[in-house]
Amino acid sequence: MSGLSASAKAEILVEALPYIRRFWGQVVVVKYGGNALGVEGSVGHDEALQSFCTDVVLMRSVGMRPLVVHGGGPQIGELMARLGKVPEFVDGLRVTDADTLDIARMVLVGKVNRDIVAAINRHGPLAVGVSGEDAGVITAEAKDPKFGFVGEVSSVRPELLDRLMAEDLIPVVATIGTDENGQAYNINADTAAGAIAAAVNAVKLVYLTDVDGIRTDRYDPQTRLSTVPVRELASMIERGDIDGGMIPKARSAMKAVQAGVGNVHILDGSAPHSLLLEIFTREGIGTMVTDS
Numbered sequence: 001m002s003g004l005s006a007s008a009k010a011e012i013l014v015e016a017l018p019y020i021r022r023f024w025g026q027v028v029v030v031k032y033g034g035n036a037l038g039v040e041g042s043v044g045h046d047e048a049l050q051s052f053c054t055d056v057v058l059m060r061s062v063g064m065r066p067l068v069v070h071g072g073g074p075q076i077g078e079l080m081a082r083l084g085k086v087p088e089f090v091d092g093l094r095v096t097d098a099d100t101l102d103i104a105r106m107v108l109v110g111k112v113n114r115d116i117v118a119a120i121n122r123h124g125p126l127a128v129g130v131s132g133e134d135a136g137v138i139t140a141e142a143k144d145p146k147f148g149f150v151g152e153v154s155s156v157r158p159e160l161l162d163r164l165m166a167e168d169l170i171p172v173v174a175t176i177g178t179d180e181n182g183q184a185y186n187i188n189a190d191t192a193a194g195a196i197a198a199a200v201n202a203v204k205l206v207y208l209t210d211v212d213g214i215r216t217d218r219y220d221p222q223t224r225l226s227t228v229p230v231r232e233l234a235s236m237i238e239r240g241d242i243d244g245g246m247i248p249k250a251r252s253a254m255k256a257v258q259a260g261v262g263n264v265h266i267l268d269g270s271a272p273h274s275l276l277l278e279i280f281t282r283e284g285i286g287t288m289v290t291d292s
Helices: 006-022 045-061 073-082 098-123 159-166 189-199 230-239 246-258 274-280
Strands: 027-032 065-070 127-131 138-142 150-156 170-174 176-178 184-187 204-209 227-229 263-268 287-290
Touching (some): 045 098, 065 189, 073 098, 098 176, 150 176, 159 170, 227 230, 263 274
Parallel strands (some): 065 170, 138 176
């Protein structure tokens, strides 16, 4: 905004004001994908993380209650490569044996979670790192034996998250869950974010990823949809217009809206201040999924 005139800056603030009023005191769950974050040392990694954390802190400063859920697939893959472990995939999903589960926990809980918490806390003592294992936040069950320790969300216990937000803190959740016997599972972060958003009665769920939203032609950026109703999203999945890594996001978005989350947004998290542009402007920069 340094190149803008004073009047242009004032217009931006005026445009944001109704949205600030509307979402005051409301929970907004933000899923920060590993693809949006990038592998440490990659071009733009630090800038993307700092831009994201600045947006989250600003949201909290204007009365919203942000809750961050993060993935870390690329970071897990990078550490596996450094350790000489060859990943195995079945039906496009990473098979998670005991060693891979240990690597996932180290990366998600011990590295990515810590990096996000530290970056937010540069702005003040605001963020608290949480694993889905803590206080039974995420209860999981095995997705399918052929995938190993890959889990599906059975339930979310939001009490810990609610208490943290009531203290004006920002929970940052790593998506490792446990079953009733204490066995840990690596859970798809898109799916976990949707379940958490429903459990904490979020007014919005935002997916920050490495694509600009949902397109009618996935190869043509000009076909990005600004809004799409749940029923059309289901049809797009059935037709094959949505594929690959966008499928779990789209399905999770559908479930979240059907479970009462106000709206779900999918946008490119690498764009500077994309979170603020999506929430506080009329046009937005991604795709908003609605219930009608």
